[in-house]
Amino acid sequence: MDGRRRLAEPVTDGAKARSGAGAAPDTSRVRARTALGLGRGRLERYLRRWLGPVDEWRLPRGTGFAAGAAFLLASLAFGSVRGGHLPEVMAELRDFRDAVANTAGFRITSIALSGEGQLSREEILATAGITDRTSLLFFDAADARAQLKANPWIADATVLKLYPGRLNITVTERDAFALWQLDGKVSVISADGAIVDPVVQPHFAKLPLVVGVGAAAKAKELMSILDRYPLVREQMRAAVLVAERRWNVVLKNGIDVRLPETEVEQALSTLVTLDRNNKLLSRDITVVDLRLPDRVTVRLSDDASAARQDALNKDKKARKKGGAA
Numbered sequence: 001m002d003g004r005r006r007l008a009e010p011v012t013d014g015a016k017a018r019s020g021a022g023a024a025p026d027t028s029r030v031r032a033r034t035a036l037g038l039g040r041g042r043l044e045r046y047l048r049r050w051l052g053p054v055d056e057w058r059l060p061r062g063t064g065f066a067a068g069a070a071f072l073l074a075s076l077a078f079g080s081v082r083g084g085h086l087p088e089v090m091a092e093l094r095d096f097r098d099a100v101a102n103t104a105g106f107r108i109t110s111i112a113l114s115g116e117g118q119l120s121r122e123e124i125l126a127t128a129g130i131t132d133r134t135s136l137l138f139f140d141a142a143d144a145r146a147q148l149k150a151n152p153w154i155a156d157a158t159v160l161k162l163y164p165g166r167l168n169i170t171v172t173e174r175d176a177f178a179l180w181q182l183d184g185k186v187s188v189i190s191a192d193g194a195i196v197d198p199v200v201q202p203h204f205a206k207l208p209l210v211v212g213v214g215a216a217a218k219a220k221e222l223m224s225i226l227d228r229y230p231l232v233r234e235q236m237r238a239a240v241l242v243a244e245r246r247w248n249v250v251l252k253n254g255i256d257v258r259l260p261e262t263e264v265e266q267a268l269s270t271l272v273t274l275d276r277n278n279k280l281l282s283r284d285i286t287v288v289d290l291r292l293p294d295r296v297t298v299r300l301s302d303d304a305s306a307a308r309q310d311a312l313n314k315d316k317k318a319r320k321k322g323g324a325a
Contacts (some may be wrong), residue, residue, distance in 0.1 A: 077179035105164065108136050109165035117173050118153045118196070124171060127151050135166055144169075152196045178223070179209045180216040181238075193217040212241035222247055222264075229268045231275060232257070246291075254282060258290045272295065 023053050067300035101107075111130070113121055128144040141159040148157035153173050160168040174190035179200060188197040193216040197204070210219045218241060226233040226249075235251045242248055246261040260267050267290035274280040274296065280288065 024157070095133055097138055098133050098135040101137040102133070104137075106135045106137035106164055108134055108139070108167050110167070110169045112166070113171075114169075115171040115173060118176070119151070119171075119173065122150065124169065127154075128169065136161055136163060136167065139167070152190075152194055155190075176204055176207060178216075178219045179204065179207045180219070181209060181211045182213065182215075189216045189219065191220045193219065208236065210241065211236040211238055212244070214244040215239070217239040225264055228265070229272055229302075231272050231281075232268060235281070251281065253281070255285060256287045258287065258289045258291055261292070263293065266293070267291075 156172040177191040249257040288296035
């Protein structure tokens, strides 16, 4: 208490009460200030060594303009990305770049294109990314080749730049080989099984039809075998792959020829021999089963089966009458 009977309180709230007038100072704060001073002095010495005295520092002329331009470009880029306008901005920049190159004499003046068949010239150039504004200087031949090969009709492509303004493009197209039906949808496929057209154009309607999962990849193998047996190949309406293992060949007259999983050529040879000797494929039948190597099973049509049953019944009656007499 002081002389007026008032309590002595610290001026700062929460300050720790000192033990007496001779209390030792806070050594941790002293060490922190000393370390900060040493670090600052060391930094200043490094800066003076590499950049000279601080009062002699001078920014290059135009630094402010460059900084402002950089900030403006960064703001535009950020706004384009946030607003979803980046593709349009990049397209404008490419057009500006190509315009400058074209003015400098690198305009594409001639394009030599070869190998096109299913695709038109306009479709190939559009796929390669070539427009009337494209410059040869900034045209990416490798990217154009990759874009062309991504088209299902194109198996391979070559793109060659000849400065200052010539461009050579050669494409190797796939051929339409067969029609592939899967889950009710029919597509045009090439010999390697790739879908080249998801829509069947009228001029593809006469292609052979293969049906089932995995049939596209195995169609070429089957067709190469059937080509050696024209009797079956010319009468084929469709080939159905069963369980991705064996084929059923459906003929135009409705007969279902069931081929084995192996020894397909031997089974087809047997079928051709039976037709040559017995006119098998001209009979009123629905199924010819060739899956077993030692026998051929034939299923009659309903009408033929009924007629055969009637003939058997009549024969039985005739025998009974003959026996009774």
